[in-house]
Amino acid sequence: MNRRIPIFFxxxxxxxxxxxxxxxxxxxxxxxxxxxxxxxxxxxxxSYLVEHYRDDSDPDNDYQRDMQLPFKTADCITAISFVFVVPSSYTIERVFATTVKEYNLHPDYTAVWQNLDNIFQPPRNA
Structure with a gap:
């Protein structure tokens, strides 16, 4: 009985x-x-099959009856696609990027903020 059900479907x-x-x-x-x-x-x-399936003659008096023959018309136009997805697991490795800071300072260069120490000083007693 179990075998008949899949065959039926x-x-x-x-x-x-x-x-x-x-x-x-x-x-x-x-x-x-x-x-x-x-x-x-x-x-x-x-000769009957050749007349009805090979020869594309003009419609005759039994044209409607000829169109009832098998494989004369396309009744079923269906597009079905099956997609099978294989389950799989993916692991993503975390990669940490490191940055190296490079400074290109000239030895004779002095920053502006170093010169500001001389300007801003606490008030002095006169």
Missing amino acids: LLLFTLAQTELHQLLKLPVLVEHFREHQLRDPQKSFI
């Missing part, structure tokens, strides 16, 4: 989402061939 999916449901129209193909054989008893099944 696979068959249902296949018939609904692909053009294989056209195979269910095979009795229409056989019946239409018999109709043509009644009109022309010398017609073979191969």
Whole structure:
């Protein structure tokens, strides 16, 4: 019993989402061939298939009936994509950046703030 359920769903999916449901129209193909054989008893099944599937002739008096044949029209246009994602774990390593400060000072250079010590002095008693 457990095996029948997946087969049923696979068959249902296949018939609904692909053009294989056209195979269910095979009795229409056989019946239409018999109709043509009644009109022309010398017609073979191969010549019947060539006439209806290979030759793109103008619509005749049984054009509507011809369009009911399997694989004459596209009934199912479906695009399905399956995406399988494999679960995986990623580790991110923390990398710490270090900066090196470089100063390019000339030996004869004196900063402005060093000269300000001489200007700002506490008041003196006179």
